[in-house]
Amino acid sequence: xxxxxxxxxxxxxxxxxxxxxxxxxxxxxxxxxxxxxxxxxxxxxxxxxxxxxxxxxxxxxxxxxxxxxxxxxxxxxxxxxxxxxxxxxxxxxxxxxxxxxxxxxxxxxxxxxxxxxxxxxxxxxxxxxxxxxxxxxxxxxxxxxxxxxxxxxxxxxxxxxxxxxxxxxxxxxxxxxxxxxxxxxxxxxxxxxxxxxxxxxxxxxxxxxxxxxxxxxxxxxxxxxxxxxxxxxxxxxxxxxxxxxxxxxxxxxxxxxxxxxxxxxxxxxxxxxxxxxxxxxxxxxxxxxxxxxxxxxxxxxxxxxxxxxxxxxxxxxxxxxxxxxxxxxxxxxxxxxxxxxxxxxxxxxxxxxxxxxxxxxxxxxxxxxxxxxxxxxxxxxxxxxxxxxxxxxxxxxxxxxxxxxxxxxxxxxxxxxxxxxxxxxxxxxxxxxxxxxxxxxxxxxxxxxxxxxxx
Numbered sequence: 001x002x003x004x005x006x007x008x009x010x011x012x013x014x015x016x017x018x019x020x021x022x023x024x025x026x027x028x029x030x031x032x033x034x035x036x037x038x039x040x041x042x043x044x045x046x047x048x049x050x051x052x053x054x055x056x057x058x059x060x061x062x063x064x065x066x067x068x069x070x071x072x073x074x075x076x077x078x079x080x081x082x083x084x085x086x087x088x089x090x091x092x093x094x095x096x097x098x099x100x101x102x103x104x105x106x107x108x109x110x111x112x113x114x115x116x117x118x119x120x121x122x123x124x125x126x127x128x129x130x131x132x133x134x135x136x137x138x139x140x141x142x143x144x145x146x147x148x149x150x151x152x153x154x155x156x157x158x159x160x161x162x163x164x165x166x167x168x169x170x171x172x173x174x175x176x177x178x179x180x181x182x183x184x185x186x187x188x189x190x191x192x193x194x195x196x197x198x199x200x201x202x203x204x205x206x207x208x209x210x211x212x213x214x215x216x217x218x219x220x221x222x223x224x225x226x227x228x229x230x231x232x233x234x235x236x237x238x239x240x241x242x243x244x245x246x247x248x249x250x251x252x253x254x255x256x257x258x259x260x261x262x263x264x265x266x267x268x269x270x271x272x273x274x275x276x277x278x279x280x281x282x283x284x285x286x287x288x289x290x291x292x293x294x295x296x297x298x299x300x301x302x303x304x305x306x307x308x309x310x311x312x313x314x315x316x317x318x319x320x321x322x323x324x325x326x327x328x329x330x331x332x333x334x335x336x337x338x339x340x341x342x343x344x345x346x347x348x349x350x351x352x353x354x355x356x357x358x359x360x361x362x363x364x365x366x367x368x369x370x371x372x373x374x375x376x377x378x379x380x381x382x383x384x385x386x387x388x389x390x391x392x393x394x395x396x397x398x399x400x401x402x403x404x405x406x407x408x409x410x411x412x413x414x415x416x417x418x419x420x421x422x423x424x425x426x427x428x429x430x431x432x433x434x435x436x437x438x439x440x441x442x443x444x445x446x447x448x449x450x451x452x453x454x455x
Contacts, residue, residue, distance in 0.1 A: 035121035038132045044121070045136055048114045048143065053263055053273070053339070056107040057150035057404065060339045061273035063107070065150065067288060068100060069405030072432075073417075074424045076288045076402070086288065092427050096439035096455050104154070105438050108147050109161065115144040116164040135206075138194030142207040145187030146215055152180045153222070153409050156434045156452055160184075173447040184219055188212050199241035202255040205264040205338075210236055214260055214342050217350045222413055229354035233347050236260075237367070242344045246374055249307045251345075252325045253336055260342040269331045272339045278323040278402065283314040290321040290401075293424055297397065303376035304398050323402040341404070345371060349396050356388045364388060371395050389414075429454060 034040045052058045057065035063085070070076035071090035078090035085100035087093070094101050118140040122133045144162070151158045159172040160183045175183070191212050198208035213232050220228040236242055244258045245251055254262070277287055290309065298305040310324035328337045348367050355364030365388060369379045372395060380391050393414060400406035411417045412433055421428040431454025442448050 035125040036127040038128055041118075041122060041125070041128055041132065041136055045118055045139060048111060048118065048140070049263070050266075051107075051111050051114060052143070053266075056104065056111055057147065057154075058341060059273065060277075060404075062277055062287075063103065064273070064404075065104065066274075066402055066404045067277060068104065069408040070402050071288065073408045073411065074291050074420060075294050075407050077291055078288055079285045080287065092425060092429075092432060094432075094436055096436040096442070096451060098436070101435055102438040102440060104435070105151075105441065108151055112144055112147050112161050113164055113169075115140040115147070116162065119144070120164060134194045135196070138191045139207050141187045142191035142195065142212060142215070145184045145191065148180060148184050148187075149215065149219060150405075152177055152184075153412065154405075154435050155437060159448070171445060171447060181219060181223060185216070188216055188219070192216075199239075201241070201257050201259075204259055204262055207261055210239075210242065211261045211342055214344075214347050214350075217347065217354075221350055221353065224357070226354040226358045229350055230358075233351045233354075236344055236347045237351050239344075242347075244345060244348070244370065244374060248303045248375065251308075252327075252340060254338045256340070256343070258344040259340050260344055260347075262338040262340045265335060265338055268335060270335070271328050271331060272326045272337050274323070274339060274402070275326040275329050275337070278326065279329050280310065280312040280320060280322040283312040283318070283320045285312075285320055285322070288322075290323060291424070292321070294397075294401070295321045297394070299377055301376055302398065303374075308401075325402065345399055346406075349392060349399065353389065353392045356385055356392065359385065361385065361388060364392075368392055368395065371399060375399075431455070 034044050054061065055063035060066055067076065067086065068089045071078045071086050072092070076090070078086040080086040080090075082091075083093070085103065088098045088100045119137055122128055122136045122140075125133070128136075148158070148160055157174040157177055158180060159169075160175045160180050161169055161172065162183070163169065189212075191207070192209055195207060195209050195212060198204050198206070198210065213236050216232045217229045220226075220232065242258055242260065245256050250256065251258070280289065295305075295309065298309075308323065308325045310322050311319050312322065313319050326337050326339075328335070348370050352364045352367035352371075355361070355367065358364075361382065365380060365382060368388065368391065372391075373379050375395075375398070380388070383391075393410060393416070396410050397407060400410075408417075411420050417433055418428070418430055421432075431452070434452045434454075436452055436455035437448060442451065
């Protein structure tokens with residue numbers, strides 16, 4: 001009975017594509033039932049996490065933002081059939097009717113809808129324990145804020161959806177980028193108040209206060225709020241519970257202390273989606289491989305190249321390279337890896353960048369060299385602000401590759417997309433800084449017009 005209720009709740013949430021009308025009476029009954037019980041309410045949130053794993057910006061799988069955006073920029077080469085979703089990103093064939101563009105938009109707004117249903121459900125419930133209420137609401141607010149952050153960085157002006165009321169969502173208008181940023185900050189700051197600290201290594205399956213600190217630092221970098229980046233990351237940067245593991249070969253194991261948020265495994269025999277996509281068993285590949293131009297950017301002696309990149313040759317001897325951060329394609333000898341969504345290495349790089357942007361070069365260099373020397377490279381000497389920022393970008397490229405579109409978002413934030421992509425992709429245009437809005441959404445809701453430039 002309990003499983004049937006949760007399944008119905010998740011199916012109802014996932015039926016909100018294009019903000020269409022829902023079967024309201026049945027949905028209300030289901031919601032009332034779910035949010036009368038702590039465990040049922042927690043199971044509803046588990047349904048949202050499952051959706052995040054399967055598709056959208058926070059999925060490491062075949063339908064995830066990481067592989068899409070890796071193909072979009074200079075990380076990945078797609079070997080998929082022409083005009084499939086990966087090929088559309090790789091070939092820069094992202095018109096407003098492209099399946100990939102529509103899927104990312106609709107999947108993400110479906111997940112936001114689920115988060116809103118959970119927020120409303122716990123707020124209106126008189127049966128759920130207060131501590132459980134706060135935890136569930138905090139997690140849902142955090143996810144809602146983070147998903148909107150991915151949307152606004154990818155599509156530009158978007159509607160910020162904070163309700164599950166179809167009468168509102170079917171006629172929603174865009175918010176300005178500044179308005180979306182403010183609403184994201186409001187969500188994540190409130191989540192920070194509600195969520196607990198999680199220092200249990202290997203069991204960081206739900207967002208914590210530390211997760212909110214990292215996401216806020218991303219937001220503040222976008223807004224050039226350097227002091228706020230430094231302030232919000234101070235706890236994480238100095239925390240003994242989130243120290244960087246010096247052995248890079250073990251950086252993606254499930255018990256890595258620098259992990260801030262990871263997905264719980266679907267079962268005791270499940271491997272990560274990343275392993276199933278990126279590990280290459282034969283060549284030529286049939287899904288993706290690393291761009292040769294990306295592979296060639298690593299410095300001699302970089303341990304990340306040695307430990308996080310695999311090779312496979314075809315029958316002619318031609319070499320192909322693949323992301324080998326996740327190495328476990330079988331759990332026959334135990335389950336050693338979980339998909340990592342947020343890790344403290346990014347915190348260190350965010351903090352380094354903020355200090356350098358402020359002109360506090362010595363402080364920035366100290367944090368930058370935590371990443372550099374851990375990779376087995378010689379510490380970066382003092383240089384100009386511009387030189388150090390260029391090295392920060394290089395370290396971000398080598399540290400965060402194939403992780404949820406980090407390369408695209410970094411180049412965009414630093415206004416370097418054109419400079420880096422022209423020469424790599426002959427058909428690159430400046431307007432590719434934004435994805436097109438799905439044509440189907442504009443037809444359903446004219447308040448979303450105008451279309452993004454160039455489409």
